[in-house]
Amino acid sequence: MASTPSVKKIMQPSEKATSGYSSAPMVRPSIPEGKSMRTADELAQATEKISVRDLSFYYSDNRALTDISLSIPERCVTAFIGPSGCGKSTFLRCLNRMNDMIEGTRVEGKILLEGQDIYSSKTDIVTLRKRIGMVFQKSTPFPKSIFDNVSFGPKIAGIKKKKDLYEIVERSLQRSALWDEVKDRLSESALNLSGGQQQRLCIARALANDPDILLMDEPASALDPASTARIEDLIFELKEQYTIVIVTHNMQQAARVSDQAAFFYQGLLVESGATEELFTNPKKQQTEDYITGRFG
């Protein structure tokens, strides 16, 4: 007989003594001025790219996500925030079915991509993962040339002509803001690039598959401040063309790059909304406590 999944409860602020609360001064992340961040009204009017409905996710008998419902607007940046272990990465991986690769996992509920349930038996996973590219925390270039790294996906997809591949490589590297730095050394090993360049190469590799959604799991957490700033600028530029979902521990980063933010805690979506509002006037005390650094 299957055992009952464990259900985690939300910690109340009154339990702060044992829940990672800090006595450090509260610091609210500042919303940068002059950046074209979508307002709540604009988000409400944006086309819905992904609709998550009552999603629960299990690692064997352990429920890691409970009844998540969230709308992800097209051509906007949505940031998932929350303390370690709250389920941000698990949720991100649900969006392109990367969790399918982990044995014993199970999903309840629906994720609709432009109205089509990605967990339907009719979904072709290869096509889905081409449409929804992913960039990880640690850059993972193959030990091959810069050109081969970026052209890898298109080659697998059957594109053979050198000229076509070159065009894709050039376009992808331009979009990932790396072209000018590498155009004269495309045949050099990707492993010779700096950490920040390698991460932009991985973004180019994802873009080469011509996705319309990019999932990014802590894409800048291993980088120095200058490389982080480049990735953040890039995310801001890419949202003109792509729907972007980013997991970040860094509140300032979420405030700088995202239009919408979703705060998770212990597998629950506590609150989501326009970043500007969530960071200045959250509806829930828990959100306020987290974004001002009182716990987590």
Ligand SMILES: Nc1ncnc2c1ncn2[C@@H]1O[C@H](COP(=O)(O)OP(=O)(O)OP(=O)(O)O)[C@@H](O)[C@H]1O
């Ligand atoms: N492969 C796995 N097998 C079993 N349990 C897992 C697996 N990956 C994550 N979990 C569990 O699921 C829960 C959510 O983890 P997840 O990595 O999604 O959280 P997170 O918010 O992304 O954390 P972090 O910010 O530390 O990366 C945790 O309890 C974690 O232990």
